[in-house]
Amino acid sequence: DAKTTQPPSMDCAEGRAANLPCNHSTISGNEYVYWYRQIHSQGPQYIIHGLKNNETNEMASLIITEDRKSSTLILPHATLRDTAVYYCIVRVDYGGSQGNLIFGKGTKLSVKP
Amino acid sequence: GAGVSQSPRYKVAKRGQDVALRCDPISGHVSLFWYQQALGQGPEFLTYFQNEAQLDKSGLPSDRFFAERPEGSVSTLKIQRTQQEDSAVYLCASSPEQRGYIQYFGAGTRLSVL
Numbered sequence: 185d186a187k188t189t190q191p192p193s194m195d196c197a198e199g200r201a202a203n204l205p206c207n208h209s210t211i212s213g214n215e216y217v218y219w220y221r222q223i224h225s226q227g228p229q230y231i232i233h234g235l236k237n238n239e240t241n242e243m244a245s246l247i248i249t250e251d252r253k254s255s256t257l258i259l260p261h262a263t264l265r266d267t268a269v270y271y272c273i274v275r276v277d278y279g280g281s282q283g284n285l286i287f288g289k290g291t292k293l294s295v296k297p
Numbered sequence: 298g299a300g301v302s303q304s305p306r307y308k309v310a311k312r313g314q315d316v317a318l319r320c321d322p323i324s325g326h327v328s329l330f331w332y333q334q335a336l337g338q339g340p341e342f343l344t345y346f347q348n349e350a351q352l353d354k355s356g357l358p359s360d361r362f363f364a365e366r367p368e369g370s371v372s373t374l375k376i377q378r379t380q381q382e383d384s385a386v387y388l389c390a391s392s393p394e395q396r397g398y399i400q401y402f403g404a405g406t407r408l409s410v411l
Binding site for chain 1: 339342353356388402403404405
């Protein structure tokens with residue numbers, strides 16, 4: 185699986201959009217980009233994933249560059265509860281139930297009032 | 298519905314003790330994963346089950362670590378003769394058969410070995 189690079193920390197004002205970048209310059213054509221987050225004292229939580237098109241769900245939007253070498257997770261209106269470590273993970277989607285996740289150190293997002 | 302449940306939430310063990318950590322996955326989830334998370338690091342993969350079959354145990358750090366899932370539901374991670382370096386949060390995740398790319402995590406068990 186391709187390696188990802190994320191900034192170690194970011195701050196965001198409450199109510200503003202939080203844009204979390206991720207570099208994955210060695211991504212292969214069949215690898216997906218996944219985002220998970222981990223709130224303090226909880227297990228990681230799935231947010232969103234995509235292959236090459238931009239994706240949006242009730243939690244966030246995922247913007248993937250045309251060359252797929254980087255992506256940005258967007259939390260449109262950050263709240264204090266969005267303070268967490270955000271992990272960008274690249275992996276092949278086997279389509280079935282297998283495949284461990286390879287986590288890096290992630291980005292610690294602090295949402296401030 | 299109920300999520301992934303892990304017990305105990307906290308475990309303190311003396312060096313050399315054996316410990317057993319339990320994971321109750323979401324009902325009906327075929328796949329089950331164990332991860333180890335050291336302080337300040339991301340989770341690291343330990344082992345993977347599909348139903349009762351342990352298909353990947355490449356992440357287990359030593360032969361003191363053993364995992365089982367005898368009936369394809371509840372899983373137990375056992376650590377024998379615990380060492381201080383085993384201190385970490387142990388996370389369990391389950392995944393439904395048709396959507397294996399989404400894993401649902403429990404809150405973890407924090408193990409402290411003194």
